Amino acid sequence: MKVDGRVERGEQTRRQILRRAAEIASVEGLEGLSIGRLATELEVSKSGVFAHFGSKEELQLSTVRAAAAIFVRQVVDPALAEPPGPGRLDLLLDGWLAYSEGRTFPGGCFFHAVQAEFDARPGRVRDQVAELGARWHGLISDTAAAVPGVTDPDQLAFELIAFLELANTRSVLHDDPRAYERARAAVRSRLAPLSAAGS
Template identity: 40%
Template sequence: MKSQATRVSLLHHGLNVLSVYGLSGVTLGRLAEAARLSKSGLFAHFRSKEQLELALLDEAARLAHTHVVEPAMEAPAGLPRLRVLVERWLGWASRAGLPGGCPVAAALFELDDREGEVRDHVAALEQEWRALLRSLTASAAALGHLRPETDVDQFVWDLCGIYLSHHASARFLRDPAAETRARHAFDALLRRAGAALPS
């Protein structure tokens, strides 16, 4: 039980480091110091930096599922569920208690020109997320909340562009209007897809 508690603590500290410094900033030494463990104690849980990075990315995905996906799934199917998901998605990391931004969004840029298991894992997480967005968008179209001929792949592509622009504007440019602009962009995307929204 103590071993599991230590691992949970390590993932918590590691996710905070990952959120601020990115994958390149996650070192065994930095994490051991943050968790007040020796490096040998850390090696009892993670045998390599790669293994640690994979575990932290999975923990980030789990946290996003708790704070974004689960609340959305409580909303009615179709457009209401999609809207809640997007509202919870924008800026989710800070609401989840992370001191920096979304670790997966940052990893998309950090690893774009690198190969290896960690990049492949990030790609799989991103594809899984986009599959969820496609499913919710297709459901909204099937229920008549969006035009039935909506190009679901293009809609999701545009939606991910809104999210990444929000991420860069909010985290890097520190634009206080980032969330408002992202919401306006999402509403415009919905209107183009035929959603009936309040004026």
């Protein structure tokens, strides 16, 4: 079946818009997005950008979904290829640190940035950001539950995510060159007793 060239071009333009929108939002927040700015930067018409989204809120929601898809491809999918257990947990944590440290988005972790922006604002964007954050915590908790020696996977997930997010903050806000190294050391130290207990 032949794909309509206009449809394919439209989808390609949409992907380009959302990729740039996620890059901007990681630095300036979702409120920093505007249809006019994206049209200018990507050299497309305002009406063309508007036709894809229809409103600023829809642009924000679509940007969050696009950033989530990138995160899943880069961090989650490779880890889920590993059987449940310590190896999968290691891959999730290492993947997150590589995603933030490697500046998949120029502002570090996209979700760390927009959570701070929307944590106290009611609405659809906040709900979506909160849901994705809860899913990430749930994935770490469920993965930790399959690790021998873990008695409170929710607590462990809380601590591990705190290490990751602090590394992101120290790197982005304080330009700390050792932030990710420190986070990896903290993760190893926290998980070492579990490795000993499981051996």
